[in-house]
Amino acid sequence: MGELRSVGNCLYAQTVTIRATNKCGLTTEASVTFTWQYDPVPPVVNNVPENHKLPCNTRPSCDLVIALFNIEAKDNCDPNPTLNCEAGPIEQIGPCEFRQSFTFWAVDKCGNRSADYVTVMLWKEDTEPPVLHNVPEGGDLGCNPTDLPECDPNVTATDNCTENVNVICTPSPIITIGCLRLQYFTYTAADECGNAASQTVLYWWTVDTTPPIVRCPDDITVQLQPGDCFAEVVYRAKAHDDCDPTVREAVCNPPSGTFFEIGQHTVTCSATDRCGNTGTCSFTVTVYGYICGLKFEDLNGNGTRDPGEPGVEGWTIILLASDGVTVLQTTQTGPDGSFCFFGLLRGTYFVVEEDRPGWVHTTPRSRQIDLPRDCGKQVVFGNRRTR
Structure with missing residues (x-):
């Protein structure tokens, strides 16, 4: 038997030689090598x-x-x-x-x-996001708010698996669109497994301290016609506001369609935007009155015009101011004896007829007229020929 030897990696080998000799003394041999692994050590x-x-x-x-x-x-x-x-x-x-x-x-x-x-x-194992609580609704803060929105500390979150869930609030920059301001607040909560809940709240408000622009019509002048003591005047004032598109018309006082008496009247028109800013303008409505009358020949001298008594044409009639001296207008009677003075404001006037040779007054020569009290009152002068 040969020597036991290692051939590497826990392998061993040994050669066994077998010899045989017959009775005649002849010998033969054969060798066999055995190889095996020897491993008493566990992995x-x-x-x-x-x-x-x-x-x-x-x-x-x-x-x-x-x-x-x-x-x-x-x-x-x-x-x-x-x-x-x-x-x-x-x-x-x-x-x-x-x-x-x-x-x-x-x-x-x-x-x-x-x-x-x-x-x-x-x-x-968790696929459910947290639930946010007490999230504000946001909305319209109105005009020129003194307190701008902030992150709400009362917003909380709960989760089915994570005990304490933090809420993160992220405000956006304030967005300016003309007079409108917008700001978003996003509340986010994430659990330990990364499931997230998010909710965005929008606030908006208006920054506006400028009143609307109100445009009044030009001053209006109306001349009353004989028989009328009031004039219906129709007008319209327009308005514009850079922040409130609903402002288009102004409200006037007195309103359009008012019947104005003789005199100068101030009309004030105003418009108020949704932020309470009010713009105004004003204009004047001037209603001119008149004084009309008749000059007739008083045939019977009774101071009253009777049937058949004709008007006198071409007679000079004078309109004096309240001092009774200052001449304001002069006119001539028409073919039927009628006359009118126009363009008169409120006040006291004196209507005087001229003296003419060959005629005597059968009615007072001067008459006092107060406008608008005496509006529509006819001034009648009667005269009788003396020759």
């Missing part, structure tokens, strides 16, 4: 972690754990020992919390079995 399992927390909603398996941690079996003699894994039952240990144990061992080709290597995987 080991490397990279098995201690208890490990996996990402949410990651249900483990043997293959996943092996790949995740690069678990491998090593042996001093077997280059490819068999790695074995056994998964334990899944246990729920809390709300949404689970664990599962995994046992690893290895066996080499000599049948040596390694020790058991045990690790526990922990994870959460």
Whole structure:
């Protein structure tokens, strides 16, 4: 029997030589070499972690754990020992919390079995986002608010799996569109598994301290016609506001369609925008009155015009101011003896007829007229011929 020798990697060899001699003294021999592996050392399992927390909603398996941690079996003699894994039952240990144990061992080709290597995987299963509470409604803050919106500290969040969920409020920059201001507030809450809830609140308000522009019509002049003591005047004032498009018409006082008496009247028109800014303008309505009358020949001299008494044409009638001296207008009677003075404002006037030779007055020569009180009152002068 030959010497026992190592041929590498736990392999050993020994040669056995067999000789045979017959009775004639002839000898022959044959040699056989035996090779075998000698391995009393069990394999080991490397990279098995201690208890490990996996990402949410990651249900483990043997293959996943092996790949995740690069678990491998090593042996001093077997280059490819068999790695074995056994998964334990899944246990729920809390709300949404689970664990599962995994046992690893290895066996080499000599049948040596390694020790058991045990690790526990922990994870959460949660696909529901948190719920936000007390989120403000936002809305219209009106005009020129003194307090601008801020993140509301009363907003909270709850979650079915995560006990304490923080709420993050992100305000946008204030957006300016003309007089309108907009600002968004986004409230976000995320649980441990990354499920997020988000809600955006919009506030808007108007910045406007400028009153509307009101455009009144030009001053209006109306001349009353004989028989009328009031004039219906129609007008319209337009308005414009840079911030309130609903402002288009102004409200006038007195309103359009008012019947004005003789005199000068101030009309004030105003428009108010939704922020309470008021713009005004004014114009004047001037209504001119008249004084009309008749000059007749008083045939019977009774001071009253009777049927058949004709009007006198071409007689000079004078209109004096309230001082009774200043001449305002002069006119001549018409073919029928009538006359009128126009363009008269409110006040006291005196109407005087001229003296003419050969005629005597049968009615007062001067008459006082107060406008608008005496509007429409006819002034009648009677005269009788003396020759």
